Amino acid sequence: MKTVLITGASRGIGAACTAAFSKAGYTVLANYRSDDKAAEALKEKTGCVLYKADVGNIDEVYALRDKIAADGHSVDVLINNAGVALFGLFQHIPSAEAEAMYRTNLFGALNCARAFLPQMVEKKDGCIINVASVWGEVGASCEVDYSTAKAAVIGFTKALAKEVGYSGVRVNCLSPGIIDTDMNANLSIEDVETIVDSIPLERLGKAEDVAAAALFLAGEGAGYITGQVLSIDGGWKG
Numbered sequence: 001m002k003t004v005l006i007t008g009a010s011r012g013i014g015a016a017c018t019a020a021f022s023k024a025g026y027t028v029l030a031n032y033r034s035d036d037k038a039a040e041a042l043k044e045k046t047g048c049v050l051y052k053a054d055v056g057n058i059d060e061v062y063a064l065r066d067k068i069a070a071d072g073h074s075v076d077v078l079i080n081n082a083g084v085a086l087f088g089l090f091q092h093i094p095s096a097e098a099e100a101m102y103r104t105n106l107f108g109a110l111n112c113a114r115a116f117l118p119q120m121v122e123k124k125d126g127c128i129i130n131v132a133s134v135w136g137e138v139g140a141s142c143e144v145d146y147s148t149a150k151a152a153v154i155g156f157t158k159a160l161a162k163e164v165g166y167s168g169v170r171v172n173c174l175s176p177g178i179i180d181t182d183m184n185a186n187l188s189i190e191d192v193e194t195i196v197d198s199i200p201l202e203r204l205g206k207a208e209d210v211a212a213a214a215l216f217l218a219g220e221g222a223g224y225i226t227g228q229v230l231s232i233d234g235g236w237k238g
């Protein structure tokens with residue numbers, strides 16, 4: 001059975017992916033940055049192997065790659081899921097805060113692909129799934145930097161898919177709408193009701209909805225799919 005590395009796995013969508021891929025028989029390598037307690041609980045629940053590292057830091061990512069290899073694992077599927085939110089008017093957000101967000105949301109995906117792609121190319125087999133966002137497709141007021149980072153992740157997906165398709169590596173992107181995770185804990189009940197009113201499928205997404213799509217993209221049924229953006233948004237476009 002195959003091995004998947006999921007970044008940002010301690011909570012939310014990453015934790016749901018860990019549970020879904022574990023259930024499907026994958027060996028799951030679960031990365032997280034800081035939440036040891038949540039990560040240990042996930043390990044207990046799913047049997048995943050934990051790897052703590054900041055994916056926004058290329059040195060930590062290369063160390064992560066080396067540790068995974070030293071532990072005898074070879075990554076077949078990489079899910080670049082780690083992400084942070086950043087709300088506020090564009091001109092009010094200090095550059096350092098924006099840069100920290102870009103390091104995780106954009107460079108996290110680039111760093112992990114840079115580290116794990118060579119072994120996929122050598123095997124002539126591999127799958128990379130980047131988690132973007134509906135905001136990367138249509139843009140969001142008060143989330144301009146976040147939208148920009150996610151739009152870049154979509155561009156990265158399309159370009160890399162063209163470059164490495166000849167090497168047997170597929171690269172796709174998930175584009176969630178509003179998913180019920182800690183990332184949206186700032187929304188009031190009224191905000192949620194207003195949003196749900198405008199979602200054709202009349203509910204927020206669940207982390208498990210995104211995990212099911214990731215499982216599909218990683219599987220043989222998606223063997224002829226690359227360079228695509230798969231929306232999991234209940235038909236909502238912001």
Ligand code: NAP
Pocket residue numbers: 007008009010011012013014031032033034035036053054055056081082083084104108131132133134175176177178179180181182183184
């Ligand atoms: P979440 O519940 O806030 O969880 C974020 C996860 O990312 C945590 O496990 C966190 O680990 C990890 N993380 C953050 N920075 C990291 C770093 N530098 N290195 C490694 N891990 C890091 O978020 P979520 O809602 O599941 O979001 C997952 C992905 O989906 C993100 O890319 C997000 O942008 C995207 N997305 C979410 C929504 C939504 O509505 N929720 C919509 C569209 C797209 P620690 O807690 O251990 O630090």
